[in-house]
Amino acid sequence: MTDALLQVDDLRVSFAVGGLEVRAVDGVSFTVDPGRTLAIIGESGSGKTVCCRAIMGLLPGTAAISGSARLRGSELLGLSDAELRRHRGSDVAMVFQDPARSLNPTMRVGVQITEAIKTHRAVSRREAQTQAIELLRLVRIPAAERRFHEYPHQLSGGMRQRVMIAIALACRPKLLIADEATTSLDVTTQAQIMELLLELQQELDMALILISHDMGLAASYADEVVVMYAGKIVEQAPAMRLFGTGGAVRMRYTRALLDAVPHLERPAHYPLPVVGGRPPDPTALPPGCSFAPRCASAADDCVAKAPALLEHAPGHRWACWHPCENGGAA
Ligand SMILES: Nc1ncnc2c1ncn2[C@@H]1O[C@H](COP(=O)(O)OP(=O)(O)OP(=O)(O)O)[C@@H](O)[C@H]1O
Ligand SMILES: [Mg+2]
Structure with missing residues (x-):
């Protein structure tokens, strides 16, 4: 038994749309410890919001949900509206x-x-x-x-x-989930709101989940980082490990998200690198690695079979047949 505040195990969410199945969240597991900050980072459509809405019981009735999300050991998935209301705003808020x-x-x-x-x-x-x-x-x-x-x-x-x-x-609440909470604000106000959240986290002894497409937010504020692609976690590690000197990023997708963060030393007119290509159609995910069609290192095995998310170093999981060696730095 762990003393995790939130423990999510094999969370799956799908929607039936026009006779097709949209696999929005596909076997996601993570934990959040009391008072800590987890960042969930990924491109648009990767399943970040659906994942957290499932935990909060805020998805429409059309969502098929399975797996487990336990808050201080008690299961949140499948609770009645009345039971959920007791949790929402008392234990967890968004x-x-x-x-x-x-x-x-x-x-x-x-x-x-x-x-x-x-x-x-x-x-x-x-x-x-x-x-x-x-x-x-x-x-x-x-x-x-x-x-x-x-x-x-x-x-x-x-x-x-x-x-x-x-x-x-x-x-x-003991856990606050901020879903792109600063995205619509200008840069200065964004920073002020983030500082406020961190101060409140200390004052109120809360855990935070920060959802964003911006890896810079994870680098600045998170203890632990989860990287999502096409409904799955593809890399997960302590922030210190990913962003510290000699950063240990293993997935090219994570690297691309990191490279897309604006740098002060880069001239303002310098075009930001983007992850080339488009995310896969969630109703027709490929049998192999879903990032393979966009990955510079993809080989036959990537297309044939999806790599599992495995712990390769303490606390560092990744799902890749051909991970980067030197943190993916060019
Ligand atoms: N109510 C719904 N019905 C059908 N499909 C849905 C529904 N809500 C979300 N989806 C699909 O689930 C997938 C994941 O969506 P989600 O909103 O979680 O992405 P996200 O990572 O939060 O993206 P963004 O960064 O744009 O907010 C997408 O393909 C989306 O179209
Ligand atoms: Mg979202």
């Missing part, structure tokens, strides 16, 4: 990409936070309002009493994202 669409434009932000508190806690309205103002202060919103009475459109994008974080924190 912040989404677009605060403009996640907040109700017709309700004052204070009311929205107060409602979130009252959903999970048996407190009076007055007490919930007091706690809502405290939450606005906690997410460093200046003049919290005044902002409490404002509507979302009166706040900047960064402020709205702070409100979303306040709502997510309403019941002091």
Whole structure:
């Protein structure tokens, strides 16, 4: 038995679309320890959001889900809505990409936070309002009493994202999942929100899952990194190992994501390298490695048989027949 906060085992999610099966998440396993930060990184469509929505019980009824996701040992998959509501916001909460669409434009932000508190806690309205103002202060919103009475459109994008974080924190979750939570913000505000999340993580002793396509975020903030491609984890390692000096990246896909991060030393007009080609059709995944059609090192065995995700070094797993040697540096 481990003391993991979240333990996900062989999670599979598929959707039936027009008579075809979309395998959105295909046998994903990982753990998150208390107070730690896991980054889930991958291209668009690789299954990051579906994976976390499955854990949160936020997928539509059309999703076929199997596997296990245990929070402090208790299974989350297959719970009733009422049971899930007890977990959501008390043990685990999620912040989404677009605060403009996640907040109700017709309700004052204070009311929205107060409602979130009252959903999970048996407190009076007055007490919930007091706690809502405290939450606005906690997410460093200046003049919290005044902002409490404002509507979302009166706040900047960064402020709205702070409100979303306040709502997510309403019941002091032990795990916060931030799904591209800073993607819609400008670079400076992104950094401020990330700093806020890290400070709150310390203050509240929370674990974080950061979902992003940006490997730079993983390099800056994560303890552990999971790299997803076509519904599968293809590489997984402690951040120190991947990004430390003499980085140990083994997958060319991981390398390509890392190379796509803008560097300060690179001139602004320098085109960013991109991962050539397109992700596979999720309704027709190839029998071999699904990255093979885009991989410079693909050989016959890659096309014939999918490599399993195996632990090749302590804490470092990868799924590749022909891994890079020197961290993939050119
Ligand atoms: N409700 C749904 N019905 C059918 N297919 C879906 C549904 N939700 C997601 N998918 C499919 O599942 C796959 C994984 O989607 P997901 O949203 O998890 O990707 P992602 O990694 O979060 O991408 P992004 O970086 O663009 O947010 C995609 O092929 C997507 O089209
Ligand atoms: Mg997503």
